[in-house]
Amino acid sequence: MIRRVEPRDVDAVVGLVHELALYEKAPEQCHLTAEQLHTALFDEDAALFGHVAEVDGQVVGIALWFLNFSTWDGVHGIYLEDLYVTPDQRGNGLGKQLLEALAQECVAKGYTRLQWWVLNWNEPSIGFYKSLGAVPMDEWTTMRVADEALVRLGSAR
DSSP: OEEEOOGGGHHHHHHHHHHHHHHTTOGGGOOOOHHHHHHHHHSTTOOOEEEEEEETTEEEEEEEEEEEEETTTTEEEEEEEEEEEOGGGTTSSHHHHHHHHHHHHHHHHTOOOEEOOOOTTOHHHHHHHHHTTOOOOTTOOOOOOOHHHHHHHHHOO
16 A cells, blocks of 8 residues: 555654665665654655555555756656665565656646656666656766765855
8 A cells, every 4th residue: 555654654764764775785874863754754844755655554665755846847846765665575566656656746736747866776776767657867967065065165155
């Protein structure tokens, strides 16, 4: 079953985010806590949204997302931050169902895009996404300012 994330799911979702970080070979970079996730999802000014895949009462998949905005289209879209299904549940259609739920959000609200990043080495996921009609945005380079560079840039005058 695919449904919106609820407060009772926070611990399970945090666990799956940490599993995803391990899968992506970067567990030391994941510092998410249950308190942080609960605030991001359920605070008065929450800007993070989520869906979970539940099997036999257990959360076994997640899609965490937020809104972006296309100045060219003049409407919002969804940026998928994390999509993860536990290894024992892969191949059962849950990843597709999670993406379908996000696509349904887009269609219902008039959003013009659903987008996300995928690591270049993750060929199984890339193949899966392409099978759903996703196309790589190869002409774009992702840029990021973080850590010390962010502090320097934010302190510049």
